[in-house]
Amino acid sequence: SFHSAKELHGQAELMPxxxxxxxxxxxxLHPTKFPAVLYWKDPLECIAMIFNYHIxxxxxxxxxxxx
Numbered sequence: 795s796f797h798s799a800k801e802l803h804g805q806a807e808l809m810p811x812x813x814x815x816x817x818x819x820x821x822x823l824h825p826t827k828f829p830a831v832l833y834w835k836d837p838l839e840c841i842a843m844i845f846n847y848h849i850x851x852x853x854x855x856x857x858x859x860x861x
Contacts, residue, residue: 813839 796802813835820830 813843 796805815833815835817831817833820832822830
């Protein structure tokens with residue numbers, strides 16, 4: 795929860811870096827008004843990020859409990 799834009803910005807800065815979007819312009823057979831662009835995130839990078847996050851959280855919990 796936050797009470798000001800400055801506080802929200804500060805909270806956003808604390809979040810882990812996200813994954814980058816990848817993109818590819820698709821060549822169409824017929825002319826279009828705008829280029830067709832496919833955007834995606836690498837699913838393996840997503841899975842790796844999830845596991846790394848959870849492992850680091852478990853490690854911090856383990857350390858804080860003094861186990």
